[in-house]
Amino acid sequence: MMKKLALPLLAAALLAACGNKPRQPDWLVNADGAQDRYERAYLSGNDRVAGSEFTRFRSEVASTAQPALVARAELTRCAVQVASLDFAPCTGFEPLRADASDAERAYADFLAGRATPEQAKLLPEDYRGVAGGQGGAAALKNIKGPLPRLIAAAVLLRTEKADPEVLVIATDTASEQGWRRSVLAWLGAQAMRAEKAGATEEAARLRRRMELAASAPAPSAR
Numbered sequence: 329m330m331k332k333l334a335l336p337l338l339a340a341a342l343l344a345a346c347g348n349k350p351r352q353p354d355w356l357v358n359a360d361g362a363q364d365r366y367e368r369a370y371l372s373g374n375d376r377v378a379g380s381e382f383t384r385f386r387s388e389v390a391s392t393a394q395p396a397l398v399a400r401a402e403l404t405r406c407a408v409q410v411a412s413l414d415f416a417p418c419t420g421f422e423p424l425r426a427d428a429s430d431a432e433r434a435y436a437d438f439l440a441g442r443a444t445p446e447q448a449k450l451l452p453e454d455y456r457g458v459a460g461g462q463g464g465a466a467a468l469k470n471i472k473g474p475l476p477r478l479i480a481a482a483v484l485l486r487t488e489k490a491d492p493e494v495l496v497i498a499t500d501t502a503s504e505q506g507w508r509r510s511v512l513a514w515l516g517a518q519a520m521r522a523e524k525a526g527a528t529e530e531a532a533r534l535r536r537r538m539e540l541a542a543s544a545p546a547p548s549a550r
Contacts, residue, residue, distance in 0.1 A: 359388035363404060367475065370408045371507035395427035403435055410439050411478035413513040415486055434459075439479070441486040455480055463489030465497055474501045478510060485517065495521065511541050 362385035369377035382405060389401045402420035409416065421428070421436050428436075434447035438459050443451070448459035454476040457467045463484060471477040481498035484490040495518045502510035515538045522531035 355388045355391050359385055359401075362388060363401075367404070367408050368507075371412065371475075371502075371505070371510050373509040373512075395424050396429050396432060399424040399428040399432045403432060403439070406436070406439050407479050408475070410482045410486075411475060412507075412510045413482055413485070413517060415482075438483060441483055452476070455483075458483055458489075463487075464491040465493035468494065468497055474505050477501050478514075481514075492518075492521065508541055508544070512538055515541070 362381045366378055366381035366385050369375075369381055382401075385404075386398065386401045389397045399421055402418065402424060405420060406418035418436055418439060421432075425433060425436070430447075431450045434443060434450040435452075435455075437443040437447060438451055438455055443459040445460050448456045451459055454471045454473070457470075458480050467484060467489075468477055468480055471480055478498055478501055481490065481494050481501075484494050495514060499511065499514040499518060502514055515534050519531045519534040519538070522528075522534060
């Protein structure tokens with residue numbers, strides 16, 4: 329995903345102007361923590377915690393009255409939804425589009441599966457290959473972070489450029505992190521592909537894994 333709000337250009341400039349080792353603004357510290365908790369809660373399927381942490385995250389960022397930062401908060405929400413194969417429109421971002429930077433608009437279009445090759449250079453490096461037209465598992469090989477890897481895999485699936493290995497990589501990535509919502513989404517995508525291919529035993533195996541994940545107790549706040 330885009331760089332965490334702990335290091336936006338605006339905040340970096342403000343801090344640099346304050347001298348050596350300045351104290352970070354409270355909104356920045358609070359927003360960074362809320363963003364991290366929101367991402368983990370959402371991906372794990374804890375909607376109650378995710379909802380409250382996103383509200384806190386957005387409120388802290390909105391206190392700056394900087395549309396680009398609020399746009400990034402909304403794009404964070406859209407990105408974790410995409411990572412879990414929820415391709416609903418990014419409605420929270422659209423009212424901010426006019427005041428967002430080209431980079432934010434490029435990222436929104438990337439998540440929607442309609443980024444142009446010209447926009448690719450504005451994206452974080454992890455996504456430039458996918459946005460530039462690269463497809464298949466090769467597009468994921470250099471993405472180290474688990475969440476960016478899931479996001480890139482989801483965009484490949486959305487744009488019909490995902491081969492079967494992309495689904496395996498994404499499922500394994502979500503599984504390694506214990507991100508139940510994403511695990512279930514990607515297992516479901518694999519199962520559907522197996523069923524369409526007539527691989528009934530493989531589909532049944534994948535459905536059993538889904539039942540196992542779904543049967544576990546709901547995650548608690550972390």
